[in-house]
Amino acid sequence: MSRLRFGTFLAPFHQPGQNPTLALQRDLELVEHLDRLGFDEAWIGEHHSAGSEIIASPEIFIAAAAERTRNIKLGTGVTSISYHNPLWVADRMVMLDHLTRGRTMLGCGPGSLPTDSSMIGLNPTDTRELLEVNLDIIMRLLRGEVVNAETRTHTLIDAQLQLAPYSDPCFDIAVAAVASPTGPRMAGQHGVGLLSIGATLTQDGFDALAHHWSVVEERAAHHGQPAPDRSKWRLVGLMHVAETREQAYREVEYGIEHWFRYFQKVAAFPQMAVAGGDVKEMIDFINDAGIGAIGTVEDAKAQVQKLVDQSGGFGAFLLLGHEWANPVATKRSYELIAQHVMPEFQGQAAGTLAAKDRASSTREKHAQTQLDAVDTMTKRYEQEKAGG
Numbered sequence: 001m002s003r004l005r006f007g008t009f010l011a012p013f014h015q016p017g018q019n020p021t022l023a024l025q026r027d028l029e030l031v032e033h034l035d036r037l038g039f040d041e042a043w044i045g046e047h048h049s050a051g052s053e054i055i056a057s058p059e060i061f062i063a064a065a066a067e068r069t070r071n072i073k074l075g076t077g078v079t080s081i082s083y084h085n086p087l088w089v090a091d092r093m094v095m096l097d098h099l100t101r102g103r104t105m106l107g108c109g110p111g112s113l114p115t116d117s118s119m120i121g122l123n124p125t126d127t128r129e130l131l132e133v134n135l136d137i138i139m140r141l142l143r144g145e146v147v148n149a150e151t152r153t154h155t156l157i158d159a160q161l162q163l164a165p166y167s168d169p170c171f172d173i174a175v176a177a178v179a180s181p182t183g184p185r186m187a188g189q190h191g192v193g194l195l196s197i198g199a200t201l202t203q204d205g206f207d208a209l210a211h212h213w214s215v216v217e218e219r220a221a222h223h224g225q226p227a228p229d230r231s232k233w234r235l236v237g238l239m240h241v242a243e244t245r246e247q248a249y250r251e252v253e254y255g256i257e258h259w260f261r262y263f264q265k266v267a268a269f270p271q272m273a274v275a276g277g278d279v280k281e282m283i284d285f286i287n288d289a290g291i292g293a294i295g296t297v298e299d300a301k302a303q304v305q306k307l308v309d310q311s312g313g314f315g316a317f318l319l320l321g322h323e324w325a326n327p328v329a330t331k332r333s334y335e336l337i338a339q340h341v342m343p344e345f346q347g348q349a350a351g352t353l354a355a356k357d358r359a360s361s362t363r364e365k366h367a368q369t370q371l372d373a374v375d376t377m378t379k380r381y382e383q384e385k386a387g388g
Contacts, residue, residue: 002231004304004345005316006337007041008034009077009197009236012321015258016051023054026327028065033331035069037338041234041316043077043107043195049115052262059092066100075105077318078176078195082110082130083120085154086137087147090161094142097166104167107195108135109176109183114268126152128182135175139190142170174234177212184212188219193232193315209235209311231315235307238292240324241333241341245295248333249283252294252324256282259322294324297340304345317345 010030014023031042044061047053055061058076065074081089089106096104110127111117117127133151140147141161149156165171174193177183187194194216196209216228242248260282263274275289276282286292293303304317319337323330343349359366 002315003347004308004314005040006342006345007039007043007072007234007316007318008321008334009043009045009195009318010055010321011045011047011053011077012055013052013259013262013323014054015255015323020054024061027055027061027321028068030321030331030334031065031072031074032068034334035072037335038342039072039334039338041073041075041105041318043075043105043234043318045077046080046083046111047113047116048119050113050262050266052258052266053113059096062096062104063099066096066103071103073103073105073172074100075172075174076107078107078109078174080111080116080127081108081134081138082122082127083117084134085156086134086151087141087154087156087159089134090138090141091163093171094161094163094165097171098163100166102167102171105172105174106138107174107176108138109195112178112267122153131182132186135186135190139173139192142173172232174232181212181215184215185219188216188221188225188228189223191220191223191225191228193234195234195236195318196314197236209307213312229315230313233311233314234316234318235311235314236318236320237303237307238286238322239300239303239319239333239337240294240322240330241297241300241336242329243296243336245299248294248296251326251329251333252283253279254324254326254329255322256324259324297336300337300341301344304341308345 008030010027012023012027014020034042042065044058045053045055046058048056058079062074062076079089093104093106108131110124110131114124117123122130130152137147137149137156141159142165144164145160147156147159172193174195175183175187176195176197178198184194194212196212213228213230213233220226220228240248240252242251257279260274260276274285276285283294286294290306293299307317308314319334325333
């Protein structure tokens with residue numbers, strides 16, 4: 001496997017009732033922070049109801065974030081393409097690809113909240129069927145084809161893009177997977193990446209990781225696509241890191257209950273069922289179920305390694321943005337991960353550790369040569385002084 005990339009998957013999750021303007025600014029500041037720390041990717045969600053996930057257009061957010069950042073790649077995580085005319089989805093993403101000079105990515109999904117789709121007269125079955133139809137249209141448009149199509153929601157007549165993507169041949173595209181094989185099946189069919197969201201957020205999903213990739217491989221072979229590239233597989237996971245485990249536990253008491261209650265009582269999204277009656281049980285659930293890590297950098301390293309082992313290898317680990325801790329502690333968590341966890345999986349830790357060991361093993365010998373050099377130069381000076 002190549003260098004493991006790190007990033008965030010930002011739904012986001014903000015507690016209802018607070019100032020939404022400030023919350024959105026906090027999201028932008030977090031992406032700026034990650035860019036400075038050297039994170040590779042940030043994926044931004046699309047949601048329209050339920051009060052916590054308040055970014056309605058990831059494309060608009062990405063345009064704003066792109067002006068504040070230099071290197072981090074910015075993806076829609078995800079665009080609910082079942083809600084939209086596929087022509088305009090492709091057209092907007094091509095425009096973003098130009099505006100970001102190749103830093104944009106398209107994540108595709110059916111939409112996770114039934115309270116979103118119901119407002120436009122669609123149910124979860126409709127959105128999954130439309131996802132397959134619309135993704136096929138988007139892929140054809142991005143290949144430069146002229147498309148005529150009649151879907152349940154839109155009619156396309158000689159539809160085509162007036163701009164080609166800035167990226168050659170196209171920006172990264174990934175399909176979301178939660179629990180069903182729908183996402184892996186489409187990723188394999190179209191030769192695009194896979195965003196495993198729920199796969200790392202529940203024990204059942206965690207156990208299905210290797211199966212998800214086998215579906216991608218089987219569908220790719222069936223449709224004559226090249227062998228799938230595991231570097232295009234991204235896993236979304238849960239973490240909060242502090243200097244000590246006790247400190248991490250204290251810090252997540254700030255907001256972890258809201259996150260749990262959202263999935264337990266608000267979002268009609270049973271694939272994300274989480275257990276826990278009080279805050280202690282919630283923290284224990286994350287760690288004991290093996291779906292995340294609340295603790296130290298060593299706990300975080302162990303969690304990433306477990307995912308590598310369980311999956312057989314993947315390309316990027318995305319930390320789910322959750323606001324379990326206050327903004328300062330949250331930024332510090334990302335900083336600790338960048339400082340201590342990322343080098344472990346990016347080939348940067350081994351070199352400095354090996355250099356330290358080499359220096360330690362020869363220290364005594366080199367220290368003596370330093371002393372000998374001082375003694376030599378001292379004697380030489382004494383000789384020069386004596387000689388006048």
